[in-house]
């Protein structure tokens with residue numbers, strides 16, 4: 001007999017609550033696609049591309065099969081290839097580094113700033129060599145990286161900037177949205193993302209026609225005309241069901257991001273009241289965080305995690321390893337190298353439940369438990 005695990009009292013993320021809140025809209029959108037009978041690239045994808053471009057404030061958006069593919073195809077479309085060095089953060093999801101290696105380039109990792117857990121611009125400037133061709137910064141957890149400082153470095157050295165926006169759709173710096181700052185941005189529609197489908201999906205956003213044209217070719221086997229292939233590409237198409245679902249959800253995204261921001265404020269107030277030695281995420285002036293994750297920092301992280309887990313509260317270590325320490329990247333020989341801030345983030349950060357439908361009562365309870373000593 002298969003046993004069914006009891007649900008958590010408060011999950012890290014509750015996608016069923018979100019579906020319940022928009023069920024009629026989603027069901028209608030799915031039914032329309034089924035009735036139309038066109039499933040791969042089609043009218044829903046085309047309209048979604050226009051809507052996401054307008055949302056992010058870019059001229060173009062190209063739907064692809066995942067956020068990982070969006071990064072890889074954006075790098076290729078920006079001309080990054082074998083032997084090129086790409087400077088990126090030591091602290092992110094693996095796909096950030098994987099995409100660089102997939103195009104034959106060399107990831108050059110630098111440490112993060114502890115204020116935001118994003119790449120440290122001073123370290124980026126120090127890591128530039130004659131082989132550097134691009135920067136691949138991540139808007140981690142939904143807080144934009146130091147946009148002006150990185151654009152200045154890129155400008156000074158003639159580098160491309162590919163933004164990893166997987167966790168940051170809707171995040172802003174001085175009124176402009178993630179994806180609109182560099183040469184191209186990569187979005188992920190993985191189900192747990194702030195804008196998530198019901199399967200894999202991703203998108204490249206860019207202001208440059210040539211980059212957009214190139215991604216459009218790459219996602220369909222390098223072909224513009226059927227059965228005529230101009231270059232080696234791949235199959236990385238977004239499907240109509242995902243696009244239809246994402247179009248419904250995009251209409252709610254601003255309200256959901258606002259609810260996440262309000263929940264972050266509630267957490268901060270609850271932790272401040274508790275007087276606990278738990279550091280809550282910061283939002284720097286001029287930036288708008290969209291709290292894909294709400295990660296608290298504590299030197300007693302493992303105790304906090306054990307306490308929450310035994311109370312049935314979902315929490316997760318995001319991330320338990322830096323990128324340079326990953327076994328898959330051992331060929332780079334960086335295993336023993338110290339990245340002081342990223343190494344401490346690995347030991348001290350814990351993601352708490354964060355989703356729009358979280359209630360004040362739940363937040364208060366989580367903060368009380370997390371703060372107890």
Ligand SMILES: Cc1ncc(COP(=O)(O)O)c(C=O)c1O
Pocket residue numbers: 066067068069092093095096138164166167187188189190200201202
């Ligand atoms: C920072 C970051 N980059 C890239 C990705 C890859 O996105 P996907 O899972 O859609 O391939 C993710 C998502 O998991 C991510 O969090």
